[in-house]
Amino acid sequence: MVKKDAKTIFEMFDQESPMATEMRRLYTNIRHIHGKKDMRSFLITSSNRGEGKSTIASHLALTVARFRGKKSLIVDADLRRPRLHRIFDVPKEPGLLECLEGKIDPMDAIQDTKVENLKVIPSGGKISSPAHLFEGDTLSEIIEKIRFYYDIVIIDSAPVIPVSDPMLIANEVDGVILVLLAGKTPRNVAIRAKNILIDGNATILGVVVNNLSEVLPYYYDYKYYGYKESEDSNG
Ligand SMILES: Nc1ncnc2c1ncn2[C@@H]1O[C@H](COP(=O)(O)OP(=O)(O)OP(=O)(O)O)[C@@H](O)[C@H]1O
Numbered sequence: 409m410v411k412k413d414a415k416t417i418f419e420m421f422d423q424e425s426p427m428a429t430e431m432r433r434l435y436t437n438i439r440h441i442h443g444k445k446d447m448r449s450f451l452i453t454s455s456n457r458g459e460g461k462s463t464i465a466s467h468l469a470l471t472v473a474r475f476r477g478k479k480s481l482i483v484d485a486d487l488r489r490p491r492l493h494r495i496f497d498v499p500k501e502p503g504l505l506e507c508l509e510g511k512i513d514p515m516d517a518i519q520d521t522k523v524e525n526l527k528v529i530p531s532g533g534k535i536s537s538p539a540h541l542f543e544g545d546t547l548s549e550i551i552e553k554i555r556f557y558y559d560i561v562i563i564d565s566a567p568v569i570p571v572s573d574p575m576l577i578a579n580e581v582d583g584v585i586l587v588l589l590a591g592k593t594p595r596n597v598a599i600r601a602k603n604i605l606i607d608g609n610a611t612i613l614g615v616v617v618n619n620l621s622e623v624l625p626y627y628y629d630y631k632y633y634g635y636k637e638s639e640d641s642n643g
């Protein structure tokens with residue numbers, strides 16, 4: 409569980425902060441980017457480890473629940489390096505793993521957080537190689553079911569380059585948000601991540617540049633983020 413001195417997101421979250429402002433902007437953009445389509449389920453991924461996926465996913469979920477009063481659900485689909493149970497201070501299991509194994513109904517894996525409108529499905533127990541669990545129809549059935557009850561479903565995942573499960577999840581959600589770490593994620597690596605998603609028919613909605621030094625994420629529509637001119641390269 410959470411260390412005594414570790415702050416949960418509720419203690420850290422400042423609704424007047426630039427982070428909260430950027431998250432409101434991100435939500436507005438991803439909701440409207442596809443015009444009339446009802447965009448409700450989103451995957452947050454990145455090229456590699458430690459670029460801020462769980463942080464961005466959590467702040468986005470909290471912002472949408474608090475400021476927009478939307479019924480929000482955040483799901484920890486990073487079964488190798490789960491983090492949401494710590495961030496939201498909830499038990500780690502049961503969670504997504506047990507749902508994917510068919511042991512429990514997804515509605516029974518949903519846990520309350522300290523924010524009324526925000527629920528969480530934590531990762532669940534430990535498994536060394538979860539990739540096969542994301543194959544088949546179970547994941548799609550889980551997302552379909554929870555999507556029905558929530559205005560927004562945000563899925564935190566593993567990074568796309570080293571691990572194949574985010575790609576399988578990407579095909580089951582309305583859109584994908586790619587997180588880059590400012591000054592850290594090399595351009596060719598970001599392009600490789602983007603190409604993996606595009607080649608797998610994922611719908612990339614945008615890029616969030618997580619700027620640790622300024623403690624600020626910036627949102628870009630990926631089409632305008634300098635990727636277009638690189639489309640011909642294999643990078
Ligand atoms: N914008 C930010 N401001 C302050 N701290 C941040 C920010 N983004 C990330 N961090 C910190 O950086 C570390 C890595 O972030 P996080 O766990 O969100 O990355 P991740 O991409 O989910 O990592 P993993 O690949 O391990 O799942 C954490 O300690 C987190 O608190």
Ligand SMILES: [Mg+2]
Pocket residue numbers: 461462463486489491564565
């Ligand atoms: Mg993470």
